[in-house]
Amino acid sequence: xxxxxxxxxxxxxxxxxxxxxxxxxxxxxxxxxxxxxxxxxxxxxxxxxxxxxxxxxxxxxxxxxxxxxxxxxxxxxxxxxxxxxxxxxxxxxxxxxxxxxxxxxxxxxxxxxxxxxxxxxxxxxxxxxxxxxxxxxxxxxxxxxxxxxxxxxxxxxxxxxxxxxxxxxxxxxxxxxxxxxxxxxxxxxxxxxxxxxxxxxxxxxxxxxxxxxxxxxxxxxxxxxxxxxxxxxxxxxxxxxxxxxxxxxxxxxxxxxxxxxxxxxxxxxxxxxxxxx
Numbered sequence: 001x002x003x004x005x006x007x008x009x010x011x012x013x014x015x016x017x018x019x020x021x022x023x024x025x026x027x028x029x030x031x032x033x034x035x036x037x038x039x040x041x042x043x044x045x046x047x048x049x050x051x052x053x054x055x056x057x058x059x060x061x062x063x064x065x066x067x068x069x070x071x072x073x074x075x076x077x078x079x080x081x082x083x084x085x086x087x088x089x090x091x092x093x094x095x096x097x098x099x100x101x102x103x104x105x106x107x108x109x110x111x112x113x114x115x116x117x118x119x120x121x122x123x124x125x126x127x128x129x130x131x132x133x134x135x136x137x138x139x140x141x142x143x144x145x146x147x148x149x150x151x152x153x154x155x156x157x158x159x160x161x162x163x164x165x166x167x168x169x170x171x172x173x174x175x176x177x178x179x180x181x182x183x184x185x186x187x188x189x190x191x192x193x194x195x196x197x198x199x200x201x202x203x204x205x206x207x208x209x210x211x212x213x214x215x216x217x218x219x220x221x222x223x224x225x226x227x228x229x230x231x232x233x234x235x236x237x238x239x240x241x242x243x244x245x246x247x248x249x250x251x252x253x254x255x256x257x258x259x260x261x262x263x264x265x266x267x268x269x270x271x272x273x274x275x276x277x
Contacts, residue, residue: 007048013073014046020064021046035059041218050218051077051092053232087230090211090223091144099155099214101246106163107209108178111145111156112185117178118142120170148190154213156191159249160259162198165266172273179267186260194253195262203249212239212246 021031021042028046029039035056044050052060057074061067094100094111102109108117118138126133147153160182168175185191196203211223221234222242233239254262 097213101212116174176270195259200252
């Protein structure tokens with residue numbers, strides 16, 4: 001489903017939610033209380049500013065007695081075979097975010113990946129999948145990264161563990177190209193990237209990847225991911241803890257200037273490996 005069609009469908013979801021809520025003689029605050037979100041959230045769902053998670057859509061169906069219509073709509077709109085079930089909603093939120101902060105412990109974040117890096121990583125994670133499957137995943141990842149080309153792009157802050165610069169995904173040539181792309185985005189100030197060096201030792205987010213997203217008219221969320229699953233969190237206390245963990249990471253990173261120098265040096269090392277083979 002194209003982005004424009006998907007947004008129109010979410011607008012239909014919102015309009016239908018408003019109609020069904022008013023038919024039930026409930027205010028946004030009253031419906032929100034019954035499905036365990038704020039009235040402001042309900043208003044954002046109705047305006048298609050924010051998309052509800054599946055469990056919220058299911059609770060709305062229960063309260064409004066709508067025979068599963070909102071669950072079915074939600075499943076259809078977040079169903080994209082190119083993304084894992086737990087990640088599809090994150091992709092929608094990235095498009096709405098005004099600020100994204102990300103920590104990557106081992107792999108270049110998807111928003112920064114080049115085609116060759118994305119392909120090598122996808123094949124490594126899915127060694128028995130067809131070329132067609134790999135192409136779909138890579139295309140989806142590159143489409144995600146287009147939000148950084150938009151004039152209204154979010155502020156993008158990235159902390160890379162030094163692992164990310166050293167693990168040769170796709171071989172020296174692919175890594176050199178990948179690191180050169182990151183360096184270019186840093187120089188163009190499209191993203192603020194800092195590196196957490198090995199010398200920093202233990203850090204506040206050793207459990208895995210962490211992404212924080214902020215929005216113009218909605219509360220922030222946190223997303224964490226391990227090798228086989230991901231969790232999207234909007235509980236304010238947990239999101240606050242995630243922000244604190246990210247702040248602690250930032251304190252331990254190299255400066256932007258020193259980080260750029262390390263990224264460029266690593267890229268040059270991989271280029272030398274290519275030239276000597």
